[in-house]
Amino acid sequence: MRRRTFISLMGVMAAAGVLHLSGCSPQSTAAGTAGSAAASSAAEPADLLETIRQRGTLIVAMEGAWSPWTYHDESDTLVGFDVEVSRAIAEKLGVEPEYVEGEWDGLFAGLDSGRYDIVCNGVEVTDERAETYDFTVPYGYIHTALAVRKDNEEIQSFEDLEGKVTANSIASTYMTLAEQYGATVQGVDTLDETIQLLVSGRIDATLNADVSFYDYLKVNPDADFKIVALTDDASHVAIPMRKGAETATLMEAVNQAIEELRADGTLGEISMKYFGSDIASEE
Numbered sequence: 001m002r003r004r005t006f007i008s009l010m011g012v013m014a015a016a017g018v019l020h021l022s023g024c025s026p027q028s029t030a031a032g033t034a035g036s037a038a039a040s041s042a043a044e045p046a047d048l049l050e051t052i053r054q055r056g057t058l059i060v061a062m063e064g065a066w067s068p069w070t071y072h073d074e075s076d077t078l079v080g081f082d083v084e085v086s087r088a089i090a091e092k093l094g095v096e097p098e099y100v101e102g103e104w105d106g107l108f109a110g111l112d113s114g115r116y117d118i119v120c121n122g123v124e125v126t127d128e129r130a131e132t133y134d135f136t137v138p139y140g141y142i143h144t145a146l147a148v149r150k151d152n153e154e155i156q157s158f159e160d161l162e163g164k165v166t167a168n169s170i171a172s173t174y175m176t177l178a179e180q181y182g183a184t185v186q187g188v189d190t191l192d193e194t195i196q197l198l199v200s201g202r203i204d205a206t207l208n209a210d211v212s213f214y215d216y217l218k219v220n221p222d223a224d225f226k227i228v229a230l231t232d233d234a235s236h237v238a239i240p241m242r243k244g245a246e247t248a249t250l251m252e253a254v255n256q257a258i259e260e261l262r263a264d265g266t267l268g269e270i271s272m273k274y275f276g277s278d279i280a281s282e283e
Contacts, residue, residue, distance in 0.1 A: 049093070049250040052117060057098040058090040061116040064101035065190045068215045068274040069122040081274040085139060086120040088266055092257035103189055104169040108133075111242060117250070122209065124173045124235040133240035134251060139258050139267060140237030140279045144177060145210040146229040149198060155205050157229050164204040167194045173235070174207035191216060199224040211275045218276075234282065 052058050062070040062082055070080040078099055090097040100116060110116045111133075124142070125135050148155045155164065162182035168175040170187040178185050186203060188194050191212055197203045213227055239254060241247045261267045267280035 046246055047249055048117065048246045049253055052093065052095055052250065056095050058086070058093060058095050059098045059100060059115070059117045060086045060090075061100050061102060061107040061110055061119045062086075062121040063104060063107070063190075064099075065192075066122065066212065067191065067219075069212070070101075070120075081140075081270060082120045082122060084270045084273075085261075085267065086118070088261050088270070089120075089254055089257045092260065093253055105171045108171075108240075111240065114242070118239050118241055118254070120239055122237055123240055125238050126173055126176075128176075129240065132243070134243050134247065135236075135238040135240055136251060137255050137258055138236035138238045138282075139262070140271070141234040141282050142209045142211055142237060142279055143234055144174060144207055144231040145213050145227045146205060146207055147198065147213055147225045147227050148205045149201065150224050150226050152204070155228060158231075161205060166205050166207060167197050167203045168207060178205075178207055195223060195225065211277070211279060215275065237279075 062080075064070050064072060064078055066080075068080055069082045070078065073079050078101070083099070086099075087097050100110070102110065104121075107116070107119045107121060111119050122140070122142075123129075125138070129135075146155070146158055146161075154160065158177070158181050161178055164183050165186065166175075166178040166183045167186040167188045168178060169189065175185045175187075183205070186197070188197065191208060194203075194206045194208070195216065198206050210227070210230055217223060241251055241254075258267070262280055268278045271277065271279045
């Protein structure tokens with residue numbers, strides 16, 4: 001009887017020992033729970049606005065070669081309408097702007113990968129872009145202009161682009177519109193390069209924002225080109241962001257900043273400085 005009892009007790013103790021050796025201690029259980037919680041937290045999207053405020057900077061992507069939107073002045077300082085607009089927005093967010101310059105299509109690749117927080121570079125809202133990005137409220141309204149050499153009488157409208165050659169930034173709305181009208185489009189990086197191709201006769205026409213052409217002619221009044229057509233409806237210029245929960249609060253904050261800057265006249269003042277007209281007003 002005692003032997004059976006002893007054997008039974010040993011069995012219980014052995015079982016307990018096995019459980020002790022192979023099981024989890026309270027500390028390891030807590031660590032596992034904490035690890036699971038951390039993994040779960042890591043899986044959740046971060047709040048980009050909070051990240052920006054903790055970092056202290058808003059990373060803004062732009063070309064830096066498209067006057068008067070973003071360009072370098074005589075002292076090689078980055079200036080322009082979008083530079084000042086994004087700086088004013090960053091101030092509203094309580095952070096400093098950090099500018100990163102690159103070619104047009106690279107701006108969006110960087111936005112997609114999370115290297116940039118926003119793109120502020122005269123980006124026009126289109127249905128195709130809206131499938132990939134969320135856009136803020138507009139902070140500018142522009143028309144697309146069609147320009148040709150002064151001696152060109154063949155092209156008078158967008159419909160006349162059929163079979164012609166134009167030049168524009170790759171993946172820009174201007175490239176898309178030209179192709180829609182049947183033109184073959186050469187990829188270029190800057191407006192200056194485009195104008196050089198145009199006046200030298202190596203392309204038939206080019207498209208760009210009307211205000212960009214006006215600014216170019218203001219600086220280069222003898223440039224050998226003219227504007228022959230404008231789109232009827234104004235395009236909306238806005239700031240694209242990645243879609244998703246992480247950008248929701250940033251979108252709300254930037255929208256509020258834009259509306260405040262419009263209401264207090266800041267956008268209008270910046271616009272008059274660079275365009276000579278208020279493109280921040282839809283009217």
